[in-house]
Amino acid sequence: MPDTASPAMPRLNERAPDFEAPTTHGVKTLDDYKGKWLVLFSHPADFTPVCTTEFMAFAQAAAEFKTLNTELLGLSIDSIFSHIAWEKNIKDNFGVEITFPIIADLNMKVANAYGMIQPGASDTSAVRATFIIDPEGVLRAMVYYPMSNGRSIPEFVRLVKALQTSDANKVATPAGWQPGEPVIVPPPATAADAAKRLAEGYECKDWYYCTKTL
Secondary structure, three states: OOOOOOOOOOOOOOEOOOOEEEEEOEEEEHHHHOOOEEEEEEOOOOOOHHHHHHHHHHHHHHHHHHHOOEEEEEEEOOOHHHHHHHHHHHHHHHOOOOOOOEEEOOOOHHHHHOOOEOOOOOOOOEOEEEEEEOOOOEEEEEEEEOOOOOOOHHHHHHHHHHHHHHHHHOOEOOOOOOOOOOEEOOOOOOHHHHHHHOOOOOEEEEOOEEEEOO
16 A cells, blocks of 8 residues: 655755656656756546646646746646556547646656645645745745636646845835836845835835835
C-alpha cells in the first residue's frame, strides 16, 4: 500500500521539497529548474472533467509563462501511460496540445512532500494544489483548491508577474495588481522615517500607504 502519512507541510520562503520523479518528458528533479521559475500543480486524476479544463487552460497559457522564464510541471497519482493517453485524448477531442511534463506520482512521494494529499478531501488523490517556486528553488506561493472547483490560471500568471516585480523593485503589489499599475512602497520602519515619508515624492494616502509607478 502507498505511504499516505502526512509529513510537515512545505513553508513559504523556504527551500521547496526536493524531488526526483518520472514524467512524460523523462525523469525530472527540482534542480532541473534552477534558474527558472516553476509552477508545480497537482490534479486529482486523469480523464476527469474539471482537471481536463485546467490542463487545457495551463497549456493555453504556457507560451505566456515562457516569456516570464517560468516552466510548468503537472502531477497526479496516475501512471505515465495514463498521462500519455489523456494527453492524446485532450488533443483529439479539444484540439489542445499539452506541452509540459506531467509527473507520474504512483508512490505519492512528491504529493506527500508537498502536502497535496488532504485526507478530508481524498485519501488517494492529490487535491488541486499549486506551488510557485523561484529560480533559487525557494517556495514563494502555494494555493489549494477543493476537488470540485477548477483554478483560474490567469491568476497564476498574474501572481508570477507580481512576484517578479516585487523581487526586482523591492516593492509590494496591491490586490488585483496588473503590470503598469502603481506599486506599494514599503512602509517606513521608524518614526523618523514616517515623519519624512509624505515629503518623499510618492503618491500617499497617509504615511503608511504610499505608491509609485515603475
